[in-house]
Amino acid sequence: MKTGDIGEFEFIKRLTGDCVINTSGIVRSIGDDAAVYDPEPGILQVLTTDLLAEDVHFTRKSISPGNLGYKSLAVNLSDIAAMGAEPRHAFVSIAIPNDISLEYMDEVYTGMKELARIHDTNILGGDTTSSRSGLVINIAVTGSAPSNNLLYRNAAREGDLVFVTGSLGDSRAGLHLILNDLPYTGDNEELYMAHVRPRPHVDEGLFLGGFDGVHAGIDISDGLSSDLGHIADESNRGFIIYADRIPVSDNLSRFCDNYGFDPVKYALEGGEDYVLAITIDPAKAEAIIEEYNKRFEYPLVHIGEITADTLHQLKEPRGELSDLLPGGWDHFKS
Amino acid sequence: MKTGDIGEFEFIKRLTGDCVINTSGIVRSIGDDAAVYDPEPGILQVLTTDLLAEDVHFTRKSISPGNLGYKSLAVNLSDIAAMGAEPRHAFVSIAIPNDISLEYMDEVYTGMKELARIHDTNILGGDTTSSRSGLVINIAVTGSAPSNNLLYRNAAREGDLVFVTGSLGDSRAGLHLILNDLPYTGDNEELYMAHVRPRPHVDEGLFLGGFDGVHAGIDISDGLSSDLGHIADESNRGFIIYADRIPVSDNLSRFCDNYGFDPVKYALEGGEDYVLAITIDPAKAEAIIEEYNKRFEYPLVHIGEITADTLHQLKEPRGELSDLLPGGWDHFKS
Structure with a gap:
């Protein structure tokens, strides 16, 4: 059945069941x-929006509709x-x-609602229309938080320790499998899933936001070097990260062994990992790490520091320093 | 110059000047x-989002980029x-x-910012990406209002009088000019402009929302018969509108004379007029109309009533009643 067979209003009715999960307010x-x-009084509102376009962010061949919605x-x-x-x-x-x-x-909606339920998020509205070209999905999501x-x-701040909440590079490896028609099975399946069904670190972000000592935060969507660069540039500081501390999954290590790639390059430049990078006051880090690691299975991983200069640097295991160019994903240059 | 020449971050910087108009909060x-x-405390938030896709809602040939943004x-x-x-x-x-x-x-952004400034609306964020097919613009806008x-x-409610805040059908006539490669000049220019640069009735909506006697409201985006149908259906009521009271511009009358169309059909089914249809308590209507007409140049036009049944009816000048089918714009059936 095609959308044209039922008309817009029927279509909306069909899709909008189970969309309100939390009726409060x-x-x-x-x-x-x-x-x-x-x-809520005394709570700030946040709003973000992201657009996914067919043949730019996904192809229908390489992602199931459920995962696309998710x-x-x-x-x-x-x-x-x-x-x-x-x-x-969400809208x-x-x-x-x-x-x-x-x-x-x-x-598509089933996948979306599945994730919405996990995070107690409503789908409150939106717009549906036809397209003469590709499938396009834009979602806007509101959130709230105490201002602190x-x-x-x-x-x-200078001296802050830099942490990430998960391993990096898996999603880029998954994309490599897709772009090169390689099998998604066995060792490769989790890499593929990291790309088509990334887990947003909502609980981690909420938890970390509750500590005074956690200063800056960003999610790794464009790649670690690019996204940490945003934090450094906008804070008028620099960063140094240690190549041998960047967390890489066993799956990615095997993938890189098999195909002859450098896992650190994947981790630094990959993008779409959707783990969080945060900076923490060094005096408060130990206590925060302890609490965090009690609560979450995957540990907070210390990968570097914020520096007084404005350089973006990578330190190799043998001590050489190299400048990190923001080699992450740029939606216009791909 | 192409967007690919400068990259996403430079592109965003280039476009995001002058986007914050009102810094309060x-x-x-x-x-x-x-x-x-x-x-604001005690004020409800509203949020709406609309997606415009190339070759569905517009063609680049028939609308200037400034008007497209607007x-x-x-x-x-x-x-x-x-x-x-x-x-x-706005996002x-x-x-x-x-x-x-x-x-x-x-x-595109200049046109958008021009309208944003008129209504003291900020452009606070968004997402830019490349497209392998058409140009797609999705905007989400938040608003606020006291709950009353x-x-x-x-x-x-049964017995409410139905009003519109402007003439109907011009936009559809403008679309006819575009679709049939007819000239946009002279008498036709205002019809064309009604389609490509519609004025949102923000001041009218705000003003009307301030009166207790104003009950329901909708904007005419799909067509009067369809949109009034939404009010009637969702209120479990019906409506009757009078064919000879539906406001039609002189431009539309001349257009219909020239091309042999029925202006009432254009007004009922046209869509994209973006005037407001509202229902008012009959006991309070006179006072509200008086205040409204002091403030606004174009009068509130009384076109019909809300009925106890659930019929959607049109009354012809000679008294015949006919059922109005929702013949407006349906984005899937076009």
């Missing part, structure tokens, strides 16, 4: 000119996580080509 | 993982207006094909 959801919700929301939740905020409401805009079936779109909890990019 | 704007703003924001502000709310912040996602120049995108001011679709 909601005055109107889908079905009016705009959604209406009551912000990922479209995940990249937005990851931005909310990077602010140290709690996601609240989904979709442009749908004529050759996409209703069943396909059902699966928010993790800004420009808040890193 | 803004903690962070463009440049972090999400924008941060402080909601219209992309206008359709969202119109939704905020239809809620009786005040627009606050702009754009997917840009390789054959679009930076100068083109500058003009909000105009919901389901709030119409």
Whole structure:
């Protein structure tokens, strides 16, 4: 069945079941000119939006519709996580080509709702339209946080320790499999899944935002060197990271062994990992790490420091320092 | 110059000048993982989002980039207006094909900022990416209003009088000119402009939201019969409108004379007029009309009533009643 067979209003009705997960403060959801919700007093609102376009961010061949829906929301939740905020409401805009079936779109929404439920996030509205070219999904997500909890990019201080909340480079390896028609099975399956179904570190961001000693935060969407560069540049500081401390999964190590790649390059430049990079006051780091590691399975990994200069540097195991160029993902230069 | 020549971060810097118009309550704007703003206490937040896709909602040939930017924001502000709310912040996602120049995108943003300034609305964030197919613009806009001011679709009551805030059908006539390569000059120019540069009735919506007697509201985006149908259906009521009371511009009358069309059909089914349709308590209507007409140049026009049944009816001048099918714009059936 094609979307054209049922019309826009029927289509919206079909997709908008189970979209409101947490009714607190909601005055109107889908079905009016705009959604209406009551912000909590004393809590700041955040809002992020990300657009995924067919043949730029994904191909229909290489990602299932369920994972596409999941990922479209995940990249937005990851931005909310990077602010140290709690996601609240998502607004989904979709442009749908004529050759996409209703069943396909059902699966997109099913994947989206699955992740929304995990993070108690509502789908409160959006826009659906046809497309004469590719499938386009834009999601805007609001979040809220006490003002002290928010993790800004420009808040890193000289001497801060730099941590990441997960291993890096898997997603880029998954993309390599897709682009080169390599099998997604066995050792490669988790790399593929890291690319098509990334887990946003919402709980980690919320937890870290609660500590005074956690200063700056960003999610690794463009690549570690590029994204840490944003923190450094906007804080008027530099950074130094240690090549041998960058966490790399066993899967990525095997993948790089098999295909002759450098795992550190994948980790530094890969992008779309959606783990968080944060900077922590060195005097408070030990206590925060202890609490964090009690709560989460994957440890906070100390990979470097914020420096007084404005250099972006990588330190090799034998001590050589090299300048890190922001070699991450740039959506216009790919 | 192409967007690929400068890269995403430079591109964003280039476009994001002059985007914050009203700094009140803004903690962070463009440049972090999400924008941060402080909601007013006791005020509800609304959020709307609309996606415009090339060759579905516009062609590059038939609309200037400045008008495209203007219209992309206008359709969202119109939704905020239809809620009786005040627009606050816009978030702009754009997917840009390789054959679009930076100068083109500058003009898109110039048109957008021109309208943003008129309504004291900030552009606080968004997402830019490349597109392998058409140009896509998605805008999300937040607004705020005291809860009593909000105009919901389901709030119409039996006996309410139905009003519109402007003439109908011009935009559809403008689209006819575009689709049939007819000249946009002379008598036709205003029809064309009604389509490519619609004025959102933000001031009218805000003003009307302030009266207790104004019950339901919607903006005419799909067509009067379809949009009034939403109010009726969601209020479990019906409506009757009078064919000879539907306001039609002189330009549209001349256009219909010239080309042999029925102006009432254009007005009922046209869509994209972005005037407001509202329902008012009959006991309070006179006082509201008087205040409204003091403030605004174009009068509130009384076109019909909300009925106890659930019929959608049109009354012809000679008294015949006919059922109105929702013949407006459906984005999947076009």
